[in-house]
Amino acid sequence: METVSELRKKFVAGEYTPTEAIEKSFSVIKEKDSDINAFLEVYEDALEQAKAATDRYIKEGDAAPALLGVPFAIKNNILIKGKKATGASKILENYTAVYDATIIKRLKAAGAIFVGATNMDEFAMGGSTENSAFGPTKNPLDTERVPGGSSGGSAAAVAMGAVPAAIGTDTGGSIRQPASFCGLVGFKPTYGAVSRYGLMAMGSSLDQAGPLTNSVADAELIHGVMAGKDEMDATTLESDSYPEVAVKEKMTFGVPRQFLSDGVDEDVLKVFNQHVAELEAAGHKIVDVDLPIFEKGLAAYYIVMPAEVSSNLARYDGIRYGFSAEGDNLLDVYEKSRAEGFGAEVKRRILLGTHVLSSGYYDAYYGKAELVRKKMRAELNEVFKTVDIILTPTAPTPAFKLGEKSDPLAMYRQDIFTVPVNLTGVPALTFPMGSVEREEKTLPIGVQYIAPHGGDSRLFAAGKAIYDAR
Amino acid sequence: MKREDIEHLARLSRLRLTEDELSHFESELSSIMSYVGEVSSIAESEEDSAPQVGVVYNVFRKDEVTNKPNEFTADIIAEMPHTQGRMLSVKKILNTEN
Numbered sequence: 001m002e003t004v005s006e007l008r009k010k011f012v013a014g015e016y017t018p019t020e021a022i023e024k025s026f027s028v029i030k031e032k033d034s035d036i037n038a039f040l041e042v043y044e045d046a047l048e049q050a051k052a053a054t055d056r057y058i059k060e061g062d063a064a065p066a067l068l069g070v071p072f073a074i075k076n077n078i079l080i081k082g083k084k085a086t087g088a089s090k091i092l093e094n095y096t097a098v099y100d101a102t103i104i105k106r107l108k109a110a111g112a113i114f115v116g117a118t119n120m121d122e123f124a125m126g127g128s129t130e131n132s133a134f135g136p137t138k139n140p141l142d143t144e145r146v147p148g149g150s151s152g153g154s155a156a157a158v159a160m161g162a163v164p165a166a167i168g169t170d171t172g173g174s175i176r177q178p179a180s181f182c183g184l185v186g187f188k189p190t191y192g193a194v195s196r197y198g199l200m201a202m203g204s205s206l207d208q209a210g211p212l213t214n215s216v217a218d219a220e221l222i223h224g225v226m227a228g229k230d231e232m233d234a235t236t237l238e239s240d241s242y243p244e245v246a247v248k249e250k251m252t253f254g255v256p257r258q259f260l261s262d263g264v265d266e267d268v269l270k271v272f273n274q275h276v277a278e279l280e281a282a283g284h285k286i287v288d289v290d291l292p293i294f295e296k297g298l299a300a301y302y303i304v305m306p307a308e309v310s311s312n313l314a315r316y317d318g319i320r321y322g323f324s325a326e327g328d329n330l331l332d333v334y335e336k337s338r339a340e341g342f343g344a345e346v347k348r349r350i351l352l353g354t355h356v357l358s359s360g361y362y363d364a365y366y367g368k369a370e371l372v373r374k375k376m377r378a379e380l381n382e383v384f385k386t387v388d389i390i391l392t393p394t395a396p397t398p399a400f401k402l403g404e405k406s407d408p409l410a411m412y413r414q415d416i417f418t419v420p421v422n423l424t425g426v427p428a429l430t431f432p433m434g435s436v437e438r439e440e441k442t443l444p445i446g447v448q449y450i451a452p453h454g455g456d457s458r459l460f461a462a463g464k465a466i467y468d469a470r
Numbered sequence: 471m472k473r474e475d476i477e478h479l480a481r482l483s484r485l486r487l488t489e490d491e492l493s494h495f496e497s498e499l500s501s502i503m504s505y506v507g508e509v510s511s512i513a514e515s516e517e518d519s520a521p522q523v524g525v526v527y528n529v530f531r532k533d534e535v536t537n538k539p540n541e542f543t544a545d546i547i548a549e550m551p552h553t554q555g556r557m558l559s560v561k562k563i564l565n566t567e568n
Contacts, residue, residue, distance in 0.1 A: 098545040234529035299508040310483065317484070319560055324551035330561045335486040344494075347485055351476065351495055352502060354483045368509040374518055408498055409505060 001214040002164045004070050012062045018069025022050035025071045025115045028162040037137045038156035040076050042116040049113045068111030073157035073166040076117040077200040080104050087200045088132040089122045091316050091323045091341025101198020103226040110225045118153030122343045124202045126150050127414040131345045142441040145399040148178030154212050155182040165213045171206045173418025176430040179212050180394035180446025183432045186212050187219045190453050191425030192237040195230035203308040206422040216463030242454030247461040254289035254387035265397045271434035271445045272393045289383050293375045297420035303356050303369035310353025373423050384452040392417040394430040394446035429459040431467040471500045
């Protein structure tokens with residue numbers, strides 16, 4: 001698969017132009033997307049920008065901005081001024097963004113060209129992209145299967161070859177799990193590394209944005225463009241917010257064996273063990289680690305996240321923007337707009353969140369979940385004293401079939417290895433570690449590397465040495 | 471969770487649910503709540519209740535307007551579902567009986 005770095009080299013050398021690259025994106029979309037449904041909208045004005053970028057390369061060569069002319073696909077919960085931002089929800093079906101998200105501004109300044117908006121689970125709630133109000137996305141590697149979610153459209157856009165890179169958001173695994181299902185690199189930065197200004201808020205103490213790419217080097221490059229302090233997001237970090245995390249050539253990897261002993265697909269575990277063996281053969285040290293509180297992460301997540309969802313989604317009231325139903329009085333307008341505008345999963349999480357935050361339940365659920373988070377952070381700090389990177393499969397299974405997980409809890413279990421990362425705010429990288437066979441189809445399996453807070457560069461260094469150099 | 475609980479939550483959440491949705495959510499929310507109840511087994515130690523320094527801190531910026539006058543007004547008004555001139559129009563909330 002094509003990488004951003006290869007594309008850049010060709011652009012600079014004049015062997016290939018941004019115009020040709022965008023034309024190729026459009027032709028792949030035209031050929032494949034009626035079946036895949038990765039894109040909610042294709043931006044025809046990309047071609048104009050590509051022509052301008054082509055001219056710039058002639059004049060500026062290698063001095064041109066790092067991402068000049070590179071086609072990108074953007075998850076549709078990220079605001080691009082003048083473009084529809086739907087969050088794949090009926091309630092925002094006709095909403096046009098009034099301003100650029102900070103990450104969009106930074107990508108534009110680096111010369112990136114947006115070819116379209118990608119499909120997702122409604123408001124980023126789901127693990128399969130089946131919760132989109134505009135129909136599910138299919139996995140380009142096997143169209144009977146889901147691409148994962150919630151950034152399923154972004155993952156499918158890269159996997160089908162329409163773009164070399166896409167942007168997603170990750171609240172509990174929404175970049176990493178689709179990357180795993182589609183055979184890509186996916187990165188969830190340290191909480192606070194990337195501004196969320198202009199992103200539709202889901203779980204504000206958990207949300208981060210990141211890239212889905214074909215190489216770790218590309219993920220690093222794109223993250224570098226998007227990351228950094230932003231006055232418009234008070235949670236963004238200073239460069240010295242966390243102590244420096246050293247990058248090493250030979251590392252100690254911690255494997256939480258107990259955590260992997262239950263609920264992981266047998267073939268996935270085999271591929272994982274093979275990966276661990278390869279690391280050991282390459283001279284890295286492998287140790288067992290114990291993360292008993294980490295294992296409670298999923299339960300805590302499905303308290304904290306819906307609580308934040310119920311508050312964040314209160315803004316969709318049918319009054320100021322978005323879908324508005326006719327009603328007899330104000331309350332009627334609220335209740336009908338929200339009832340008709342939101343899909344089932346969003347309603348489920350709003351109800352759950354309202355419940356865990358209500359008087360009499362708050363201490364038993366929300367308070368306990370926050371305690372779990374605190375204990376998880378302490379547990380991690382302890383483990384990272386002796387271990388450089390914690391290793392897990394990204395998801396417990398390969399891509400599953402459309403319609404296979406109708407029980408919400410079964411779907412939630414997909415996130416078992418990814419949510420502890422968001423709850424604690426540490427960074428994590430996923431890349432393909434192998435594949436399994438299912439019904440004569442080869443399905444990729446991702447591995448998740450977790451580093452301490454601020455250890456984003458350690459993950460990139462490890463990923464480049466282990467995945468890119470394979 | 472009982473049917474009345476779901477109805478109460480729906481009212482708090484400003485969601486008008488159908489009979490069908492109410493019965494679905496009744497069973498689904500019950501099973502989800504019994505799963506997330508796992509967190510109650512975690513006991514708080516003295517160490518946990520001690521205040522942590524450095525994890526959460528306030529971030530301030532100057533309280534000043536950073537956009538130009540009317541920079542976004544027309545675009546924002548264009549997104550409003552119901553308007554009267556340059557004003558957002560909503561249902562009457564006082565004396566609704568008359």
